[in-house]
Amino acid sequence: MTDKNVLIIGGGVAGLCASVELANLGIHVELVEKSDFLGGHAIGYACKATRNTCVKCGACMVEEKLKNAVSHPNIKILIGSQVQKISKNGRFTVNIHQKPQYIDSQKCNQCAICSDRCPSDGAILNGFSKNNIPFYGINPEKCLYLKDTSCHICRDECPEKAINLDEKDSKYVSQADAVLVATGFQPFSPVDKPYGYGLFKNVLSTLDLERMLKQTARVKTPSDNKPPERIAFIQCVGSRDSKLNHLWCSKVCCGSALRMARLIKERQPDIDISFFYIDVQTFGKDFEQFYKDVQEAVRMIRAIPGDIYETDSQKLKINFLDNSTHETLEEIFDLLVLSIGITPCKDSRELAGMLDLKLADSGFVSAGTEEASDFENGVFTAGTVEGPMNIPETMAGAGRAAWDIAKYLKPNGF
Amino acid sequence: MNNKTLIFGNGPCAHCIAENLLAAGKDLVIATPDKTLHFSLSVDSGSVEILTDTRLVSCRGSAGNFRILAAQNNQEIARRVAGVIIAEEDQRKSNFSQYGLKASSNVIPLFRMTELLLDASRDPGIFPEVKKVAFLNGIFQESNPVIAEEIMQSALRLQSDFNLKTYILTNNLKVAGNGLEALHRETKKAGVVYIKFTDTRPEIHSESDGSIQIEFIDEITSKKFRLTPDITVVDETVVPSNYAADLSRILGVDTDPDGFIQADNVHRFTVFTNRKGIMTAGPSRIIQARDDQIVDAGNAALASALLMAGLAAVPENRAEIDKGQCIRCLTCYRRCPYRAITLNTRVVVEPHACERCGICAAQCPRGAIHIKDLEPASISKQMTTGDTPREDAAFTPFLVAFCCSRSAVQAGELSLCMGHKLPPGLKVIEVPCSGSISFNHIFAAFKRNADGVMVLTCHEGNCHSEQGNTFAKQTVAQITDMFLQIGFEKERLAVQTLASNMGTEFAEMVSRFEANIIELGPSRLKKNQ
Numbered sequence: 001m002t003d004k005n006v007l008i009i010g011g012g013v014a015g016l017c018a019s020v021e022l023a024n025l026g027i028h029v030e031l032v033e034k035s036d037f038l039g040g041h042a043i044g045y046a047c048k049a050t051r052n053t054c055v056k057c058g059a060c061m062v063e064e065k066l067k068n069a070v071s072h073p074n075i076k077i078l079i080g081s082q083v084q085k086i087s088k089n090g091r092f093t094v095n096i097h098q099k100p101q102y103i104d105s106q107k108c109n110q111c112a113i114c115s116d117r118c119p120s121d122g123a124i125l126n127g128f129s130k131n132n133i134p135f136y137g138i139n140p141e142k143c144l145y146l147k148d149t150s151c152h153i154c155r156d157e158c159p160e161k162a163i164n165l166d167e168k169d170s171k172y173v174s175q176a177d178a179v180l181v182a183t184g185f186q187p188f189s190p191v192d193k194p195y196g197y198g199l200f201k202n203v204l205s206t207l208d209l210e211r212m213l214k215q216t217a218r219v220k221t222p223s224d225n226k227p228p229e230r231i232a233f234i235q236c237v238g239s240r241d242s243k244l245n246h247l248w249c250s251k252v253c254c255g256s257a258l259r260m261a262r263l264i265k266e267r268q269p270d271i272d273i274s275f276f277y278i279d280v281q282t283f284g285k286d287f288e289q290f291y292k293d294v295q296e297a298v299r300m301i302r303a304i305p306g307d308i309y310e311t312d313s314q315k316l317k318i319n320f321l322d323n324s325t326h327e328t329l330e331e332i333f334d335l336l337v338l339s340i341g342i343t344p345c346k347d348s349r350e351l352a353g354m355l356d357l358k359l360a361d362s363g364f365v366s367a368g369t370e371e372a373s374d375f376e377n378g379v380f381t382a383g384t385v386e387g388p389m390n391i392p393e394t395m396a397g398a399g400r401a402a403w404d405i406a407k408y409l410k411p412n413g414f
Numbered sequence: 415m416n417n418k419t420l421i422f423g424n425g426p427c428a429h430c431i432a433e434n435l436l437a438a439g440k441d442l443v444i445a446t447p448d449k450t451l452h453f454s455l456s457v458d459s460g461s462v463e464i465l466t467d468t469r470l471v472s473c474r475g476s477a478g479n480f481r482i483l484a485a486q487n488n489q490e491i492a493r494r495v496a497g498v499i500i501a502e503e504d505q506r507k508s509n510f511s512q513y514g515l516k517a518s519s520n521v522i523p524l525f526r527m528t529e530l531l532l533d534a535s536r537d538p539g540i541f542p543e544v545k546k547v548a549f550l551n552g553i554f555q556e557s558n559p560v561i562a563e564e565i566m567q568s569a570l571r572l573q574s575d576f577n578l579k580t581y582i583l584t585n586n587l588k589v590a591g592n593g594l595e596a597l598h599r600e601t602k603k604a605g606v607v608y609i610k611f612t613d614t615r616p617e618i619h620s621e622s623d624g625s626i627q628i629e630f631i632d633e634i635t636s637k638k639f640r641l642t643p644d645i646t647v648v649d650e651t652v653v654p655s656n657y658a659a660d661l662s663r664i665l666g667v668d669t670d671p672d673g674f675i676q677a678d679n680v681h682r683f684t685v686f687t688n689r690k691g692i693m694t695a696g697p698s699r700i701i702q703a704r705d706d707q708i709v710d711a712g713n714a715a716l717a718s719a720l721l722m723a724g725l726a727a728v729p730e731n732r733a734e735i736d737k738g739q740c741i742r743c744l745t746c747y748r749r750c751p752y753r754a755i756t757l758n759t760r761v762v763v764e765p766h767a768c769e770r771c772g773i774c775a776a777q778c779p780r781g782a783i784h785i786k787d788l789e790p791a792s793i794s795k796q797m798t799t800g801d802t803p804r805e806d807a808a809f810t811p812f813l814v815a816f817c818c819s820r821s822a823v824q825a826g827e828l829s830l831c832m833g834h835k836l837p838p839g840l841k842v843i844e845v846p847c848s849g850s851i852s853f854n855h856i857f858a859a860f861k862r863n864a865d866g867v868m869v870l871t872c873h874e875g876n877c878h879s880e881q882g883n884t885f886a887k888q889t890v891a892q893i894t895d896m897f898l899q900i901g902f903e904k905e906r907l908a909v910q911t912l913a914s915n916m917g918t919e920f921a922e923m924v925s926r927f928e929a930n931i932i933e934l935g936p937s938r939l940k941k942n943q
Contacts, residue, residue: 024720046916052874056678059913060915061683214915326636400708400710406438
């Protein structure tokens with residue numbers, strides 16, 4: 001055990017993995033997460049195993065890392081917290097703002113009564129893992145009590161008396177010997193693309209679909225809550241896009257989309273699936289076989305559609321160039337899934353300013369800059385803050401960062 | 415205590431691991447079959463022994479105390495090390511036969527072009543009379559970003575430094591690597607022409623004078639084209655080193671189907687193998703770009719440091735073999751996925767290697783292996799039903815679900831958290847691995863009045879013990895056969911697979927099972943109450 005303390009900013013895959021590794025080396029960790037739940041985007045991902053066989057997406061490993069992190073005595077977790085100021089005088093002094101913790105994580109037993117009884121839609125948020133502790137959070141923008149004190153059903157009905165709606169925000173000051181920036185990525189917002197996301201009910205992102213499959217195990221069309229007959233996946237939305245100056249492949253979308261397509265096809269075989277793409281990227285060690293199988297289940301079309309229109313019955317009409325006939329085809333789908341890319345997180349821009357980190361032209365943080373300033377000494381990065389990565393790569397990046405931090409701190413017995 | 419780490423390898427990844435461990439003051443042995451070491455070390459604190467021209471002969475013992483035997487010039491070398499890291503290089507196989515081509519002065523493998531371009535920095539006149547170069551990439555077999563990067567880099571240099579016309583013929587261009595899409599754009603800007611094949615394939619002819627003609631249909635315009643490159647560059651398949659097969663066999667570590675040292679199993683992320691204390695890094699485990707090898711090296715060093723830190727604790731409640739009962743049939747030795755069973759004068763369990771999966775105990779035909787708290791007798795004590803009856807059904811079936819602690823137990827807890835209602839008569843029995851479930855465990859459940867028994871395992875390829883789920887399925891299949899013969903409803907016993915994040919699926923599975931059992935009515939094996 002040492003008296004060294006590391007502040008990790010970001011409780012997603014990279015932050016969790018690095019926390020666990022450092023904690024196992026006997027180093028104290030303060031893990032700061034801005035949202036109400038640890039696990040990042042990946043904790044909402046579904047298991048995409050088909051034929052009772054794992055497809056190695058790594059989503060279940062995120063569950064395991066989260067479980068290890070929340071139970072580790074060397075890790076202090078601060079959810080709903082954001083770094084406001086960092087200064088360095090030998091050690092880092094980090095000012096952290098923590099949102100009110102309305103639900104007492106010690107008392108909440110995840111009974112769901114608050115969520116069931118709340119009259120305001122979206123006011124009670126829930127996590128994706130049983131290791132999201134507490135499993136619920138209160139959204140101040142939707143909560144009626146926080147708006148005008150008109151409702152306190154959740155507080156009154158909670159059998160554990162775990163809810164205090166008068167909780168105030170708080171400040172926390174961390175003294176750290178090293179800082180790890182693991183703020184992750186911003187999923188590309190497809191609202192500016194001509195695909196009708198946010199406008200048409202039956203256009204989802206891959207993230208939405210991952211969550212839908214995790215929650216309900218089946219795909220449904222949002223407009224009527226019925227299984228769709230035809231689904232189209234569109235790849236490279238916000239990736240490999242020179243108009244946006246997004247000159248990168250997001251690496252994870254072909255794997256995520258094709259694995260979900262095959263899962264849907266297995267569970268709901270009546271659904272027709274079309275997959276629009278530029279180049280299918282290799283994912284997983286058994287890619288060759290997977291790709292052969294999936295081409296039998298899914299109609300692969302090497303084209304990216306143009307504008308999308310909604311029909312009167314809330315279906316989606318899309319145009320694309322069919323390579324085999326060299327004609328423009330028009331087809332109608334019940335559900336459209338946009339494979340949204342990994343883009344730089346705006347928090348990383350702010351933190352880069354505070355920590356003197358260099359940003360590449362892409363907006364991702366340049367990892368491992370040659371000449372570190374005195375301030376930068378002791379500042380490390382890991383995960384998708386550096387650029388697109390899948391779950392195993394993110395875990396590896398976090399392990400490497402943990403090792404670099406350990407080398408830098410040289411705790412006792414190291 | 416021994417804190418030495420043995421590194422197998424002689425490339426950048428092995429080099430980086432060695433530097434990392436030396437910086438942390440660890441002692442090292444580096445072993446390679448090569449005659450010389452290809453890198454030099456800046457030793458600052460730890461000590462290092464270099465064994466060149468050395469091949470592994472055997473490895474006994476377990477994490478913290480591996481007894482290594484190696485051969486150097488027909489001499490035997492014995493060393494004791496705490497941990498082993500495999501960091502071998504990969505190798506390339508040229509894909510000439512895929513394209514129906516043979517190597518010649520104008521048909522060259524990719525590595526040769528890379529070499530030529532290195533030489534070309536000294537002699538710019540290296541490509542006389544060459545105007546057009548064609549690269550063949552992943553047309554008949556899927557390629558990968560490592561090869562795609564090398565092709566794009568080569569094409570870019572030929573195009574911009576030598577003013578040659580370059581063509582890349584490919585199916586799926588693999589740009590899922592760092593900076594590759596930007597590189598792809600740069601090559602296009604420099605004038606590299608990409609010809610992509612989806613539904614068609616090019617026809618490649620070698621003419622009698624040795625020249626190459628490539629005929630193809632442009633899939634966008636559907637026009638026919640003919641390309642006559644002066645140099646045709648054939649891509650490569652990345653495969654494990656020749657030594658990797660020996661190493662994996664002697665060390666008893668699993669490989670993936672292509673022979674890379676690491677099973678294709680998420681529990682082995684990032685640098686782990688089935689054997690505790692033996693790590694695998696860089697191109698010995700996966701096709702990997704240079705930058706990622708440095709990342710792997712950090713992980714291997716970290717894993718090694720954590721291994722040493724963890725060895726201080728003596729593992730508790732590991733498998734123990736009752737020597738009076740053991741008949742040396744070696745079932746346990748063959749079945750143990752972690753190589754924790756050692757054959758000495760008698761068969762013993764290495765406590766530091768045992769992961770307590772329980773497979774050996776379940777598989778032992780003599781019942782000679784015991785693991786505390788996993789015995790059928792102690793587990794059956796947990797088999798008690800709840801007291802909330804179902805009001806909407808004729809009876810409330812008592813259901814015993816043996817659940818793997820890594821997957822199904824987690825899924826069950828998530829299921830409750832998500833608000834799913836589970837059958838009131840469901841009893842979850844947590845086991846470390848479904849491979850620990852023996853006939854006796856399942857019979858005990860029926861004896862304790864279960865109306866139905868479920869075995870909920872990890873998905874295939876996701877079992878931490880590699881084969882535990884398969885053994886569980888075999889056990890269930892054998893009992894099902896038995897039930898058929900004696901006329902007992904086989905539907906009362908089911909095996910299914912789950913992952914830890916499948917809360918909804920868990921609820922669906924157990925509820926469907928409950929409905930089946932309600933349909934069947936109470937078990938006839940039930941004692942009158």
